[in-house]
Amino acid sequence: MLQLLADAFVLGCSYALMAVGLNMVYGLLRIIHVAHAALYTLGAYVGLYCLYHLSQSLWLSLTLGAVFPALVGALMYRIIYSPVLSAPRYVALIAGAGVFIASQEFYRLIAGPYPYPFNAHFKFISITSSHLNISETQMLIITFMVCAFLCLYLIINNTNLGLMWRACTQDMELAASSGININLIIAINFIIGSALAGSAGVLMALYRNSVFPTMGAMVSYKAFVVVVLGGFGSIPGAAIAGILLALAESLLGMVPFFNLPRDAIAFLVMVLVLMFKPKGLFGR
Amino acid sequence: MKRYLALAAALMLVCGIAFSAQAQETVKIGFITPLTGFAAADGFSSLESAKLAVDYVNEHGGIKGKKLELVSYDDACQPDQASALTKKLIENDKVVVMISGSYSSPSRAAAVICQQAKVPFTSTYAVHPSIVEAGEYCHRIGMAAPIQGRTGGYFAARELAAKRIALLIMNNDFGVSLAEAFKETAIKLGAQIVYEKKYPLGETEFRSYLNAIKAANPDLIYAPGYYNEAANIVSQAREVGLKCWLMGDEGYDSPKFIELAKSAANGVFITTDLNRDSNRPMTRYFLENYKKRTNIDADMVGASAFDAVMLVSHILNKVGTDTNKIIQYWDTIKNFEDCATGPILMFQNRSAIRPMDIQIVLNNKFRYFYRYNEPEVIYLGNKPEGK
Amino acid sequence: MTFGYILSICTFASIYAILILGLNILTGYTKQVSLGHAAFFAIGAYTQALLVTKAGLAFWSALPVSILLSMAIGIVMGLPSLRVSDDFLVLTTIGLNFIVMGITEYFDFFGGAMGIIGITVPSFMGHPLGTSGYFVVTLIFLILAVYISYFFSKTWGRLAMEATGEDEQAAQSLGINTALYKIYAFALSSAFTGLAGALWAHSIGSLFPRNFSFEMSVLFLSMLVFGGLGTIRGAIFGAFFLYLLPECFRFIENYRMLVYGALLTMIVILQPNGMLGRGGLLDRCFLKLTKRNTETHGTLKIG
Numbered sequence: 001m002l003q004l005l006a007d008a009f010v011l012g013c014s015y016a017l018m019a020v021g022l023n024m025v026y027g028l029l030r031i032i033h034v035a036h037a038a039l040y041t042l043g044a045y046v047g048l049y050c051l052y053h054l055s056q057s058l059w060l061s062l063t064l065g066a067v068f069p070a071l072v073g074a075l076m077y078r079i080i081y082s083p084v085l086s087a088p089r090y091v092a093l094i095a096g097a098g099v100f101i102a103s104q105e106f107y108r109l110i111a112g113p114y115p116y117p118f119n120a121h122f123k124f125i126s127i128t129s130s131h132l133n134i135s136e137t138q139m140l141i142i143t144f145m146v147c148a149f150l151c152l153y154l155i156i157n158n159t160n161l162g163l164m165w166r167a168c169t170q171d172m173e174l175a176a177s178s179g180i181n182i183n184l185i186i187a188i189n190f191i192i193g194s195a196l197a198g199s200a201g202v203l204m205a206l207y208r209n210s211v212f213p214t215m216g217a218m219v220s221y222k223a224f225v226v227v228v229l230g231g232f233g234s235i236p237g238a239a240i241a242g243i244l245l246a247l248a249e250s251l252l253g254m255v256p257f258f259n260l261p262r263d264a265i266a267f268l269v270m271v272l273v274l275m276f277k278p279k280g281l282f283g284r
Numbered sequence: 285m286k287r288y289l290a291l292a293a294a295l296m297l298v299c300g301i302a303f304s305a306q307a308q309e310t311v312k313i314g315f316i317t318p319l320t321g322f323a324a325a326d327g328f329s330s331l332e333s334a335k336l337a338v339d340y341v342n343e344h345g346g347i348k349g350k351k352l353e354l355v356s357y358d359d360a361c362q363p364d365q366a367s368a369l370t371k372k373l374i375e376n377d378k379v380v381v382m383i384s385g386s387y388s389s390p391s392r393a394a395a396v397i398c399q400q401a402k403v404p405f406t407s408t409y410a411v412h413p414s415i416v417e418a419g420e421y422c423h424r425i426g427m428a429a430p431i432q433g434r435t436g437g438y439f440a441a442r443e444l445a446a447k448r449i450a451l452l453i454m455n456n457d458f459g460v461s462l463a464e465a466f467k468e469t470a471i472k473l474g475a476q477i478v479y480e481k482k483y484p485l486g487e488t489e490f491r492s493y494l495n496a497i498k499a500a501n502p503d504l505i506y507a508p509g510y511y512n513e514a515a516n517i518v519s520q521a522r523e524v525g526l527k528c529w530l531m532g533d534e535g536y537d538s539p540k541f542i543e544l545a546k547s548a549a550n551g552v553f554i555t556t557d558l559n560r561d562s563n564r565p566m567t568r569y570f571l572e573n574y575k576k577r578t579n580i581d582a583d584m585v586g587a588s589a590f591d592a593v594m595l596v597s598h599i600l601n602k603v604g605t606d607t608n609k610i611i612q613y614w615d616t617i618k619n620f621e622d623c624a625t626g627p628i629l630m631f632q633n634r635s636a637i638r639p640m641d642i643q644i645v646l647n648n649k650f651r652y653f654y655r656y657n658e659p660e661v662i663y664l665g666n667k668p669e670g671k
Numbered sequence: 672m673t674f675g676y677i678l679s680i681c682t683f684a685s686i687y688a689i690l691i692l693g694l695n696i697l698t699g700y701t702k703q704v705s706l707g708h709a710a711f712f713a714i715g716a717y718t719q720a721l722l723v724t725k726a727g728l729a730f731w732s733a734l735p736v737s738i739l740l741s742m743a744i745g746i747v748m749g750l751p752s753l754r755v756s757d758d759f760l761v762l763t764t765i766g767l768n769f770i771v772m773g774i775t776e777y778f779d780f781f782g783g784a785m786g787i788i789g790i791t792v793p794s795f796m797g798h799p800l801g802t803s804g805y806f807v808v809t810l811i812f813l814i815l816a817v818y819i820s821y822f823f824s825k826t827w828g829r830l831a832m833e834a835t836g837e838d839e840q841a842a843q844s845l846g847i848n849t850a851l852y853k854i855y856a857f858a859l860s861s862a863f864t865g866l867a868g869a870l871w872a873h874s875i876g877s878l879f880p881r882n883f884s885f886e887m888s889v890l891f892l893s894m895l896v897f898g899g900l901g902t903i904r905g906a907i908f909g910a911f912f913l914y915l916l917p918e919c920f921r922f923i924e925n926y927r928m929l930v931y932g933a934l935l936t937m938i939v940i941l942q943p944n945g946m947l948g949r950g951g952l953l954d955r956c957f958l959k960l961t962k963r964n965t966e967t968h969g970t971l972k973i974g
Contacts, residue, residue: 003524007491032758034889080936087943089758090704094896094939097889102932105320109929113324114580115512117543135523208488208516210544214322218486221769221885228762253481253492261455261484264773267766271751274763278755320928358924363875363882364683368918371802372676389879392788396876414788414877455776456881460784482784484776485881 002132008250009243010138013145014207016242017200018219019226020152020235021193027169027233028189031089034096035076036197036223037216038103039069043198044205044215045107048116058122058206065202066195073194074187100216107213115212118205141203148196149239156235165189169233221263225270229281241281245269310353311346311605313596314373316366316394317385317589319358322486325540326585330385330408331356332578333586336570337593347600354593355379359390366390370397380605381405383592385585388412388457395422404610406596408588409534412457416634420611425592425628427557428635429458431662432533433465435640436506436555438661440466441473443642443654444529444553446503450479452493452517454509454535462508462533470506478502483513490517494524504529511536515544522548529553538583542648549645553653557625558587559641561652566594570624584625591623598622632664678806679874680918685806685813686870688910691894692820692903693863698892699901700829701856702836703752707764708891710748710771711861713883715741715868717775720787720878730793730873737869738862745861746854753850756839768885776880786879790872809870813907816863820903823859832856833901893935899948908947 018040025033046068047061054060080099084091124143127134134142156162167175168185176182204219205211226245230237248269249262260268273281315334318327338354346352355377359366366386373379374397382398382405384391391410398405399419406423407415413429416422440446449470453463460482467477478500481493494517497505505528507517514536521530534556542549559567570590574582598620603609620628626638640662642654656662690712698704705711718740722733751763775781782788792799793808800808823829834842835849842849872878894913899905916934920927938946946953 004492004495007489007495011489026758030758032761080940083940084943088900090698090761090892090896090900091939091943093704093706093761094889094893095936097893098932098934098936098939100932102929102936105926105929105932108320108324109925113328115325115540115544117546133523133525209519209546210512210515212512213324217322218488221765224762224765228759232758250489250492254496260777261773262487262489263484263769264777267769268773271763271766271770274755274759275751278759319925357921358927360928363877363879364871367875368676368679368683371679375675389786389877389882392877393875412785412788417788456784457786457879482777484773 004250004254005247006132006134006138008246010134010141010207011250012243012246013141014200014204014219014242015222015226015246016239017145017148017196017203018223019230019238019242020149021197022223022227023230023233023235023238024189024193026227028165028172028186029081029085029092031081031085031092032096032224033081033193034093034220035080035099035103036096036193037220038100039073039076039194039197040201040204040219041103041107041211041213041216042072043069043201044118044211045111045201046198047120047202047205048111048118048211051118051120056119056121058120061120062199062202066199069198069201070191070195073190073197076194077186077190100220104213104216111211111213113213115210117209118211119209120206137203137207141207144199144203145239148199149235152192152235161185161188218263222266225266228270229273231279231281237281310351311600312353312355312377312379313593314370314377314379314382315354315356315385316359316369316373316382316390317356318361318387318390321360321362323361323387326387326409327358327361327385329538329583329586330589333570333574333582333588333590334383334385334593336573336577337590337597340569340573341593341597347597348604352597352600356385359386361387361390363389363393367393367397370394371401374398374401374403379403380600380607381596381610383408383589383596384410385589385592386410388415391415392418395419398422402607404607404614406592408592409585411461413461420634421607423614423631423634423636425595425636426588427534427638427640428664429461430465430664431637431640432555433462433467433508434469435642435656435661436462436508436531436533437466437469437473438656439553439555439642439654440504440506440529440531441470441475444504446470446529447475448478448500448502448504449475450497450500450502450505450528451477451481452490452497452505452507452509453480453482454507454513455482455484458510458535459508463506466506466508483509485510485513487513488516490520491524494521494526497521498524498526502528504531506531508533509535511538511541511544515541515549518552519545519548531555534558534584537643537650538585539581540583542645542650547648550648552645554643554645554650556584556641556643557638558582558584558643559625559652559655560643560650564621564627566622567624582624587624591625591628594622594624595620595628629662635664637663675802678802680915682802682806682809682874683871684911684914685809686867686874687891687894687914688907689809689813689816689870690864690867691891691898691906691910692816693860693867694891694895695820695901695903695906696823696832696863697856697860698895699906700832700836701853702833703749703853703856704757704761704892705764705860705888706761706892707766707768707771707885707888708864709883709885709887710764710768711741711745711864712868712871712887712891713771713775713880714744714861715865716872716878716883717781717787717868718744718865719869720790720872721781723790723872724787730791734866734869738865741865741868742858742862745857745865748861749854749857752853752857765885765888768883768888772880772883775883781880782878784880786877788877790876790878792876793873805874809874812866812870816866817903817907820863820906824903828852828855893939895945896939897935897942897945899945899951899954902945902948905945905947905951908953909945912946 047065230241898909
């Protein structure tokens with residue numbers, strides 16, 4: 001039972017890392033950032049490239065796997081989203097979807113359709129006991145997620161940058177007229193969110209030992225659910241909801257003859273929650 | 285600028301539709317396969333293997349002197365595209381035989397069209413029974429699921445003497461039909477199913493299922509599915525501490541399975557028809573040349589496509605391009621040796637029958653373990669008369 | 672008969688066009704953005720398939736039943752829209768997509784993972800319909816759908832839906848029962864989509880749960896947005912163009928989906944109202960060609 005909880009917690013961390021980026025973009029721009037999954041996969045491929053061509057060390061892969069998507073994410077905002085901010089929001093949705101479709105094909109054309117193993121070397125703590133086994137990779141994911149969220153939380157609540165960000169999420173125009181450089185805030189927002197997605201990609205590539213062009217699809221659907229459950233725009237909400245969702249899925253997975261696929265369960269939970277709380281669990 | 289965009293789009297539309305079939309001195313066979321989308325890896329394997337077979341045939345005299353030409357299209361694993369493309373291949377490209385290198389849904393759509401158009405058809409690795417049920421023009425090269433599942437059941441319950449078996453089934457036609465046949469056989473042979481669970485295609489997290497399986501204490505876990513999920517299943521199973529036998533099917537039969545599962549793959553059994561230790565000339569030819577051609581080790585999906593082309597070429601060489609003769613001859617084929625899997629002993633209910641192999645992963649390679657020749661294992665239902 | 676391929680893809684494009692017309696009523700007029708329309712499509716297809724294979728009905732007798740059933744189920748699936756709005760509704764529709772897919776995959780009544788096989792070839796006056804026959808039938812239904820859409824667009828119902836979509840509170844203050852019109856939109860939309868689903872089921876002959884994926888829903892919304900949200904001509908154009916485009920790119924087969932994605936993104940950014948929507952590129956070309964006054968175009972005559 002403890003093992004189940006631990007495994008679910010790790011899974012939840014991965015959901016949370018994906019969801020927080022989506023949440024940040026939504027909080028600021030009210031766009032459902034469908035192309036987020038493309039950045040997740042990009043991070044995994046960049047990490048893979050590092051492993052094969054630069055160094056076998058995981059840390060380099062993780063760093064570049066976060067930095068590169070971060071830049072691409074900011075670029076994506078500039079090229080794709082900023083022209084359509086004034087248009088109805090489904091336009092941004094479709095533009096993001098187009099980018100996602102194209103990105104999957106792009107990865108396939110460059111790296112081939114086959115999955116690649118992610119053979120990284122690293123040393124980290126692990127827990128091995130009779131009741132509980134947490135592997136090095138699992139510990140890494142948990143640690144990373146906790147650190148990332150702590151940093152994010154501290155930045156948002158305790159720094160000037162965070163103050164400006166919060167101002168922008170509440171009222172963009174007012175923030176702009178107060179002298180805040182909203183373009184900078186938006187760019188930083190995408191950079192951080194995309195960096196988290198990219199690093200989630202690297203970590204999951206390590207965890208599952210595979211990188212393939214369509215790996216982002218599955219995760220992104222889950223991330224939507226987490227974002228809704230956690231409440232649009234709420235960072236701690238994304239973290240808690242991610243973990244809760246993973247727990248719910250895993251517990252239901254234990255029920256022997258309950259065969260409804262995990263995705264359907266996740267969305268069913270989401271729809272039911274929305275019926276009772278139309279703005280999400282922690283929404284405002 | 286924007287005007288030109290629309291104009292260009294309209295032009296492309298017109299050009300695309302204005303398709304002209306060119307008459308050449310070639311014998312054409314049609315091929316649909318998913319080159320884009322989630323199934324792109326299998327599409328690539330099957331296409332490259334089919335091309336390899338076509339090259340082999342052409343190097344060895346072609347079809348009665350004429351060149352064999354493979355006309356292939358990407359169906360993105362969608363039945364509507366498969367359906368339209370089959371019509372295109374039959375009517376515009378004038379193919380003599382259709383081969384589907386795709387999954388069950390597109391293959392079934394294609395089979396129906398071929399039956400209506402009276403064009404001989406075969407699927408390669410798709411297992412849905414309805415594909416051959418579409419009619420007398422539709423065949424299957426790959427192993428029928430009832431046979432493969434049954435083989436697994438025999439191996440697990442009889443050869444490995446497993447008494448408690450857990451089932452972790454991929455919830456698509458492939459996994460479900462294999463599991464059904466396996467379960468029936470295993471129970472008949474005295475085993476007990478202690479756990480049964482279906483998971484969706486694309487699932488990556490199995491720990492909760494595996495922990496439950498651990499609690500049920502099985503001797504063997506049978507997990508029919510494809511290698512992506514299977515790699516996760518076996519590595520997570522070992523991580524979780526399961527020490528029982530792990531068994532899979534031809535969907536695991538790919539070097540990627542071993543690459544992704546790493547050391548956890550060792551000791552896993554699979555039912556398949558590709559024997560990598562075989563000394564049969566065609567098997568060796570396929571394995572070596574596929575590697576040369578693509579720099580990747582071959583897999584079962586590719587082997588099925590290779591065999592389909594080889595078989596079709598053999599038939600065309602034997603009876604020419606007359607459809608009726610092709611169909612009649614197809615049903616009488618016995619002991620076909622020119623294939624990577626097999627030999628193909630015969631066609632029963634238009635599905636290929638061959639000895640079933642059990643391979644095991646040892647030292648990160650697929651190795652031969654056991655072969656079934658018994659009629660009650662490898663034939664569909666009752667053994668047909670006269671063999 | 673060398674047009675089988677072209678007729679085939681045109682049949683599918685027409686089926687999609689009928690569906691997009693339905694989506695237009697829901698998302699175009701009433702602004703209830705649906706990213707799960709493949710679920711409604713699946714319901715139409717599965718209902719028809721079950722009626723034909725399990726209840727043994729013929730194509731023509733099953734069709735009205737499946738349209739009505741799709742409408743009924745569509746109304747039920749539309750009930751959440753009364754509770755959630757905007758982006759939450761989008762996600763709810765995505766959720767419905769996955770839930771319907773899960774149900775068709777899990778419950779054997781719907782065929783489960785093995786799908787439904789053997790959906791009969793429809794016949795007319797005793798003769799089975801071939802490719803061209805079926806295309807004609809589909810085209811007739813498309814024309815019917817266009818006519819109904821056009822007729823509807825001239826009614827008060829459409830105005831009420833647009834008002835609900837624009838600003839729900841303002842609409843309510845005008846006395847419009849927005850809840851009713853939202854449900855009405857779901858009902859109409861599901862009727863069209865159910866019809867499309869039924870036609871699709873017969874043209875392929877077999878159904879599998881994964882045929883109706885989330886990617887398909889994204890495609891549907893893209894077709895509508897690309898063509899021109901809120902316009903009938905946009906719906907049809909979007910469906911045909913985005914369906915036929917990948918087929919035209921077969922000469923660069925390995926790259927066609929990449930080009931498709933890139934093109935979709937580019938065009939949607941350049942033409943946010945759609946190619947045939949108000950102010951869209953093709954719309955303006957068309958206006959110039961017919962020399963119609965830009966001011967009067969697009970306004971409804973009231974009274």
